[in-house]
Amino acid sequence: MLAAIGFITLAIVVGMVLLRARSAKPLSATEASAVDAGTRWATDVQEAIAHAEQELRWITRDQCLEWAASRPARVSARTLKRLDPVVRSAVEFVCGDLSLLVATVNGRIRERALVERKKFVDSIESQPLTDEQATAVVTMDNRVQVVAAAGSGKTSVMVARAAYAIRFGFVPADKVLLLAFNRDAAEQLQSRLEGRFAAAGMDSTGFAANTFHAFGLSCIGRATGRKPRLAGWLDGGQDVATVSRIVDELRDSDVGFRFKWDLYRLLFARMGENSAEAQPDAYDKKSRTTGFGTMRGEVVKSEGERLIADWLFLNGITYEYERPYSHDVADESHSQYRPDFFYPDVDVWHEHWAIGPDGEPPAAFVGYAESMRWKKQTHRRFGTTLLETTWTEILDTTGFGPLHDQLAERGITFDWNPDRARGTEAVSHEDLAKLIRTFMAHVKSNGFTREVLEERWGRSRRSYRSRVFLDIYWPIHEAWQRRLEQDQSIDFEDMLIEAARHVEAGADMGYEMVLVDEFQDASPARARLARALVDRPHRYLMTVGDDWQAINRFAGADISVMTDFNSWFGEGPTLRLQTTFRCTQTIADTAAAFVQKNPRQIAKTVRSFRSDAGVPVSLIRLESEDQITDAIGAWLADLSAKVSSATVDILGRYGFERKLLPRAPYPNLTVTFRTAHSSKGLEADYVLIPRMVSGTYGFPSEIVDDPVLRLVMSDADRFPHGEERRLLYVALTRARKAVTLMTVSGRESSFVAELAKAGALAESPLSTAVPVVACPACGQGALVARTGPYSEFLGCTRFPACRHTQRLS
Structure with missing residues (x-):
């Protein structure tokens, strides 16, 4: 290739000489200068590309940006026609698609590197790398994101990439920084890298594996000469x-403050900001209607009405819900009128209208506007007092103020007492x-x-x-x-932001290659620090993570940092590790199909390295929650009798579920309880998830992310139970051999119903209740036997949100 480029250069020179020797219409000085600039640029770039291909040096994004910045102006078509063909070809190269050429050459570099450097790449880890892993190692662009499935060997890629970069002269060892998210992970990576480098006969002196927090403190210390101290009260909850x-x-x-704290905790924290999305949670047996349960124990028709009812209750105000109007107004078009609220102490009626920000009722509320007019006319006709509120007014800046003032003006006494909420499901x-x-x-x-x-x-x-x-x-x-x-200390987030500011301002930490582990857990502050470290030409960043395992939103993580990688760090390839060395294909398929119901997750096709497909995910269905401990014991005893040695992880959604474990030892088994959150990064032969039930503290948890978080977070995760869905994915993919779920009849988790409907669950012979049948109406609940006033029937476990029923066969 170099010889070819040399010939091209010689031909261009000869062509230029011949061109200038012509007598007819010689080029003007401006034209000659433009042609000369074009040929020189083309020659330099072509020689650099040929050299990179010969030396297997990846042509990086930054190099392409420099070439593009120095690209000379386009030569006119009129001038091109007068050029020698060889010179014309060089000048036309200036106008060619450089990115396409570079991509083609990089493809050849990658393929040759995978072959010619295979022996070295395969020697770094104890087992040879897969093609996916090796590709991630040799793709030495400035910005590379690796999306790694659970158990796909991401640590092997990070270690091998560091070794490859050092061995082939991309960066020296003391210029490589690896950032992990906790101390254990950093120490494990450092130890593994040192061991593997030693096995390959390489020196790892100067290589740094660190946590973001430790490194951030170091950045501030180096930039200011004074290392800050983290507050001691930040860890362990x-x-x-x-x-x-x-x-x-x-x-x-x-x-x-006390009033607003209680107002939010008792009223607003229980509701969303869109009444149309609210799901009924109560049933009035007398009227046989579903609705929203209030603190006073009644059932109202809307979330807005519940909010008002609870506010009245907490203020000690006497009211009646839907009391018949004091005048008989029923006619052929209207039944007897029942306003939303009545205040008997002051003889005042109150209507709460379903009016949106546009001043109109929802389009689906056919006839609502006409009904409003009739009700208002009725009060005017009989001279009764009507107070009015709207959903929008309750949620906008006016809030409850006008309602409070109107009631107070009419003699209502307010006695705010949050203790009245005892016994309710207040936050x-x-x-x-x-x-x-x-x-x-x-x-x-x-x-x-x-x-x-x-x-x-x-x-x-x-x-x-x-x-x-x-x-x-x-x-x-x-x-x-x-x-x-007062403590003369700093917290994690402020420390990371301060560290990033120092680096952005010019405090160069000197690292030329940065590798970031578990990138799905990155916060904007961590991403900002990583970006600052490589925000200089010809520096390398590789991040490795799995957006399917993004489960630390509560700790400040923002999945959009990963899903918007190029927006954060600039253009670069996204590669995938899709071969799992841990799970069976059955577990991989079940978990992947489940998590990818969220369309915002990055698509992957996960393949198991193992030859056997494995057994289906099994379900143990119990008659009551009281049976869980005995059922766990029976499952462990059954497994103990079948294996000679195995590890078992019992993964609870909450720490309190540890108390469900039986105390007896089980031969041949090493049994460990963990929460699903703390299991990330770990694995076991068998996994049991013991409480796949519905409810506030079920799985998924119904302590839904408060919509107020939208003020401070990206819009990347609006899918219902998005984080809970990823958490179950993490739990499922901890297992090497088999997964078992445990649920309770009548309280089946919506996740269990979904998996059952998809045919992903096999009923266990250890079940004490009938097999689960997914609700055909909502697809999120399960059908269970219920007793009505006349007979038994099947009803959805999500009642009253879903009121589907069917006869018992």
């Missing part, structure tokens, strides 16, 4: 406990403190100020719900910052 202590202090010292103080801490992590990680958040709130629906949340958030945020100052 103490951050949420600290938020709770701050809240207690604020509630004791500030009556206004706990601890759960709201967790939400505050999650919100804070995203605020800080994004570098949002109060002004920025106010602007974002202004561009959103300006809901009163979000307004109340921000009003309680900022005092907590400021108290948190005061504690840090």
Whole structure:
């Protein structure tokens, strides 16, 4: 190739000489200069490409950008026609598709590297790399994202890529930085790399594997000469406990804060911001209608009505729901009128209208506007007092203020008492403190100020719900910052942002290649630091992660950092590791089909390295939750009798499920309880998930992400139960041999119903209840036997949200 380029160069020179020797219409000085610039650029680029191909040096994005920046102006078509064919060819190269040429050459470089350097690449790890892994290693572009399926050997790729880059002269060992998300992972990667380098006869001196947090502290120390100290109360859940202590202090010292805290916790935290998305959760046996359960124990028709009813209840206001109007107004077109609320102490009626931001009722509410007019006319006709609220007013900046004032003007006394909510399913103080801490992590990680958040709130629906949340958030945020100052310490998010700012401002840490592990858990602050480290020409970034395993949103992670990789870091290839060395094909297929119901997950086709397909995921269905401990014992005893040695992970959705484990030992088995969250990165021969049930603390958890998080997060994860779906994927893919799910009749998880409907579950002989039948109407619940006033029938476990029934066969 070099010889060919040399011949081209010689031909161009000769052609130029001949061209200038011609007497007819010689080129002008401007034309000659343009032709000369074009031929020189073409010669330089072609020689560089030929050299890169000969030396198997990947032609990087940054090199292409430099060529594009120096590309001379296009020579006119009139001038081109007057050029010698060889010179014309060189000049025309200036106008060619450089990116297509580079992609073609890089393809040849990749294929040759996979063959000619195979012996070295295969020697780095104890087992030869797959073609997918080896491709990720030799693709030495400036920005590379590797999307890795569970158990696909991502650590092998990171170790081999570091070795390849050092061995073939891309970067020296002391210029390579590997960033992990916790200390154990960093230490494991460092140890593994040193061991594998030694086995390959390479020196790993200077190579650094570090956590983001440790590295961020180091960046600040090197940039300022003063290394900060992380607050001691950040680990082990103490951050949420600290938020709770701050809240207690604020509630004791500030009556206004106390009221808004309780208002949000007791009322708004139970609801969303779109009444059309609300699902009924109660059933009125008397009227045989579904609706929304109130703190007072009644069933109302809408979430807006429930919000008002609970507000009235907490304020100690006497009201009647849907009391018949005091005048008989029934006619051939209308049944007897029943306004939403009546206040008997002041003889006042109240209607809550389903009116949206556009001032109109939902399009599906046929005849609603006419009904509103008739009701208002009725009150005018009989001279009765009518108060009016709308859903939009309740959620916008006016909130409950006008309703409070109108009732107070008419003599209603308000006696706010949050203790009236005892015995209801109100959000706990601890759960709201967790939400505050999650919100804070995203605020800080994004570098949002109060002004920025106010602007974002202004561009959103300006809901009163979000307004109340921000009003309680900022005092907590400021108290948190005061504690840090008094403690002369820093928290994780502020530290990462400060480190990124120093690097962005020119504090070069000197690393030329950065490898980031578990990238699906990256927060914007981590991504910003990684971007700053490689934001110089000819530096390399490779991230490895699996968006299907993004389960740390509560800790500040934002999946959009991975799904919008090119927007964050610039253009570069996305490669996939789709061969799992852990799971059977059956487990891989079941888990992949389940998680990819979310269309925003990055598509992968996962293949098992194992030859046997494996057994289906099995389901043990019990008659009651009280049977779970005995059922776990029976399952372990059955497994113990079938294997000579095996590891078993029992994966709970919550830590409290540890108490479900039987105490007896089981020969041949090593049994460990973990939460599904803490199981990520681990594996076992067999996995049991013991409480696949519905409910607030079921799986999926019905403690749904509060919509207020949309103020501080991207719009990348709106799919229902998106994170819970990924969490089950993580749990399923911990197993090497088999997975068993356990559920309770009548309380089947919607995930169990979905898997059953897809034919992905096999009933276990250890079940004590009848096989699960997915609800044909909603597809999320299961049909169970119920007893009605006249007979038994099958009903959906999601009742009252789903009211499908059918006769018993």
